[in-house]
Amino acid sequence: MSASEEDWPTEVLHGGEPMPRNIAKNQRIVDAVPRSLALHWTFSAGAKLKYVLDLRSQDREVQLHRKVICELNASDVSVQIYAILRGNNHQRISLDLHLHHGASHTHSVTYICTVAEDSSRIRTIAKISAAERIECCDAHLQNRNLLLSPAASVETTPILDIQSNDIRCSHGATVSGPRPDEIFYLRSRGISEVVARQIIRDAFIAQATGNQPND
Amino acid sequence: MAVDIDFSSSSGDFSYATTYAHDAGCGLGEETVRYISKLKEEPEWLLQFRLRALKVFERMDLPKWAPLKKAQLDISKLHCYLSQGERPKTDWEDVPQEVKQTFDRLGIPEKERKFFAGVEAQFDSEMAYANLQESLRAQGVIFVNSTEGLLHYEKCFRPFFGTVIPVGDNLFSALNGAVFSGGSFIYVPEGVKVKQPLQAYFRINAERFGQFERTLIIIDKDAEVTYLEGCTAPKFDSDTLHAAVVEIVALPGAKMRYITVQNWSNNVYNLVTKRAIAHENAEMRWIDCNIGSKLTMKYPAVILEGEGASGSVLSISVARDGQRQDTGARMIHRASNTRSRIVAKSLSIGDGDSTYRGTISMGRDVENCRSYSRCDAILMDDKSISRTFPHIDCRNDRCIVEHEAAVSKISSEQLFYLRQRGIGESQALSLIVNGFFDELIREFPMEYGVELKRLIEMEMDAGAGRKREGARNVC
Numbered sequence: 001m002s003a004s005e006e007d008w009p010t011e012v013l014h015g016g017e018p019m020p021r022n023i024a025k026n027q028r029i030v031d032a033v034p035r036s037l038a039l040h041w042t043f044s045a046g047a048k049l050k051y052v053l054d055l056r057s058q059d060r061e062v063q064l065h066r067k068v069i070c071e072l073n074a075s076d077v078s079v080q081i082y083a084i085l086r087g088n089n090h091q092r093i094s095l096d097l098h099l100h101h102g103a104s105h106t107h108s109v110t111y112i113c114t115v116a117e118d119s120s121r122i123r124t125i126a127k128i129s130a131a132e133r134i135e136c137c138d139a140h141l142q143n144r145n146l147l148l149s150p151a152a153s154v155e156t157t158p159i160l161d162i163q164s165n166d167i168r169c170s171h172g173a174t175v176s177g178p179r180p181d182e183i184f185y186l187r188s189r190g191i192s193e194v195v196a197r198q199i200i201r202d203a204f205i206a207q208a209t210g211n212q213p214n215d
Numbered sequence: 216m217a218v219d220i221d222f223s224s225s226s227g228d229f230s231y232a233t234t235y236a237h238d239a240g241c242g243l244g245e246e247t248v249r250y251i252s253k254l255k256e257e258p259e260w261l262l263q264f265r266l267r268a269l270k271v272f273e274r275m276d277l278p279k280w281a282p283l284k285k286a287q288l289d290i291s292k293l294h295c296y297l298s299q300g301e302r303p304k305t306d307w308e309d310v311p312q313e314v315k316q317t318f319d320r321l322g323i324p325e326k327e328r329k330f331f332a333g334v335e336a337q338f339d340s341e342m343a344y345a346n347l348q349e350s351l352r353a354q355g356v357i358f359v360n361s362t363e364g365l366l367h368y369e370k371c372f373r374p375f376f377g378t379v380i381p382v383g384d385n386l387f388s389a390l391n392g393a394v395f396s397g398g399s400f401i402y403v404p405e406g407v408k409v410k411q412p413l414q415a416y417f418r419i420n421a422e423r424f425g426q427f428e429r430t431l432i433i434i435d436k437d438a439e440v441t442y443l444e445g446c447t448a449p450k451f452d453s454d455t456l457h458a459a460v461v462e463i464v465a466l467p468g469a470k471m472r473y474i475t476v477q478n479w480s481n482n483v484y485n486l487v488t489k490r491a492i493a494h495e496n497a498e499m500r501w502i503d504c505n506i507g508s509k510l511t512m513k514y515p516a517v518i519l520e521g522e523g524a525s526g527s528v529l530s531i532s533v534a535r536d537g538q539r540q541d542t543g544a545r546m547i548h549r550a551s552n553t554r555s556r557i558v559a560k561s562l563s564i565g566d567g568d569s570t571y572r573g574t575i576s577m578g579r580d581v582e583n584c585r586s587y588s589r590c591d592a593i594l595m596d597d598k599s600i601s602r603t604f605p606h607i608d609c610r611n612d613r614c615i616v617e618h619e620a621a622v623s624k625i626s627s628e629q630l631f632y633l634r635q636r637g638i639g640e641s642q643a644l645s646l647i648v649n650g651f652f653d654e655l656i657r658e659f660p661m662e663y664g665v666e667l668k669r670l671i672e673m674e675m676d677a678g679a680g681r682k683r684e685g686a687r688n689v690c
């Protein structure tokens with residue numbers, strides 16, 4: 001049994017790392033680089049990766065793009081991806097993710113959470129592909145999108161391209177604004193609508209990070 | 216009341232020698248278009264429409280994602296128009312003998328007597344037979360072929376023709392616009408509810424032929440109708456093309472159910488454009504079953520144009536060895552309080568390739584809209600392929616869109632459960648697959664549902680050996 005995730009070495013990306021790069025052992029990578037980047041990882045057998053992306057910027061007009069390719073080409077590779085994309089003002093945020101299962105006994109779990117405020121636009125393409133003749137693979141992807149302004153918009157395309165039958169693969173995507181009953185619940189407890197929306201946003205993001213929202 | 220409907224892949228694989236009085240020859244050019252238009256004695260505006268479509272077709276190309284290249288469609292080797300020069304008959308006894316025996320063998324006259332309100336039977340480019348129950352005719356229901364609709368009901372036909380699917384919509388709609396022939400024109404007057412389905416049957420009989428029917432259906436306010444189309448063709452060595460266009464206008468409060476059972480032979484390219492506009496509180500349902508063809512590209516769409524409109528697409532596709540079923544659905548929400556639902560289920564057998572492409576679009580100024588889509592796929596063999604390309608575009612914060620998809624093989628636990636209860640392997644497989652499709656099969660008229668189940672059982676029997684091998688590779 002490998003060490004728990006908390007014990008994995010953590011690397012914080014700065015944006016200057018050469019790509020493609022091989023992940024040889026268990027690794028946690030945190031990416032909060034407020035610039036466009038293209039990341040490409042390959043894996044040695046048995047390696048595990050937890051990639052946490054928090055993509056946002058203070059710049060009101062910025063265009064931020066993240067391209068992530070994970071090639072699971074060795075057996076017993078496991079990848080977890082938690083991505084939070086936040087847009088506000090006139091920002092354009094996009095994520096292009098491709099997880100390729102090229103070997104047997106590979107596993108991936110992806111959770112993408114996006115929050116679009118003001119006039120921002122968030123675009124997500126998340127592709128899971130599986131090569132021919134691989135066995136015993138699992139791939140699951142969840143993509144949840146929250147729109148917090150009538151002028152904000154979200155485009156999402158979760159793609160499956162499966163060429164082997166011994167793989168369990170699923171994806172789900174939802175897009176919505178905050179539910180009126182959620183807003184009503186908070187407002188009826190004396191919380192203003194602005195703050196109520198912030199609470200809903202923070203709780204939504206917390207689901208992706210697994211943390212509780214701050215007070 | 217049991218009606219024997221045979222969907223098996225071999226049921227349509229026969230043809231009788233037929234002589235044609237009118238043949239536009241091989242290839243497509245301005246002379247082909249003028250030949251068809253002149254033969255049908257069409258007005259000048261329609262000839263101009265066809266010529267404009269031809270120009271669009273010549274300069275247009277397929278999108279990059281298409282599983283087909285324009286060059287693969289060698290129109291120069293295809294006959295774009297073949298007919299016996301007869302107008303559709305209203306009595307089967309008057310239909311030319313070689314045409315009649317084809318439809319007799321397919322069981323169409325028998326089915327008409329038993330449970331259809333009206334039937335049209337298209338043989339290559341033209342309708343050979345068209346009939347509608349007298350009681351419906353008296354209520355003002357129109358069910359004729361598109362040429363007759365155009366010539367005799369122009370006031371009703373022309374304002375809607377080409378408005379749901381414009382000529383330049385895609386390569387195949389342009390091709391259809393240039394050389395269309397046959398197809399149905401249906402008008403159901405306000406408040407008329409047609410209880411029994413209307414059926415059109417499309418038959419390709421000739422080799423190296425392109426069938427380009429065009430269907431226009433207008434359902435007036437609070438009217439209801441179910442339309443059922445079936446397609447077969449004999450298997451030839453050369454490729455055959457079927458590029459239809461179906462336009463539907465559901466006016467306020469109308470209810471339309473459009474059911475397709477596509478069972479073309481494995482040499483047919485089935486490239487179809489289907490779209491409906493649903494006005495206030497109208498309900499549009501596409502129920503689609505794709506079993507045959509070499510390649511199918513079909514993405515039925517509903518434009519939800521009026522408040523309270525709803526649309527749904529229920530799709531079954533089965534891709535066997537050498538087949539590619541590229542199907543999907545599009546829902547365009549352009550009004551508030553609209554609902555849409557897509558359920559697509561596919562089965563890939565051997566090296567069959569099933570693809571789902573879907574688009575759900577929520578406009579900027581709509582609110583309280585909801586869309587749900589689900590696509591599930593089963594891969595029977597290790598060579599089978601499944602692809603899913605859903606696209607969600609939401610431009611406001613007052614709508615809810617949900618999508619989910621799952622791909623897997625038949626689990627060993629399910630098989631084990633059934634086998635330990637004494638059920639044979641092929642029977643267990645067909646039980647599981649029929650259970651997988653059951654939710655959608657229930658939407659078909661009972662006789663069709665029963666036969667679809669039987670067909671799936673036959674498929675499972677045929678491939679049991681192959682699947683047994685696949686089932687051993689269990690995690």
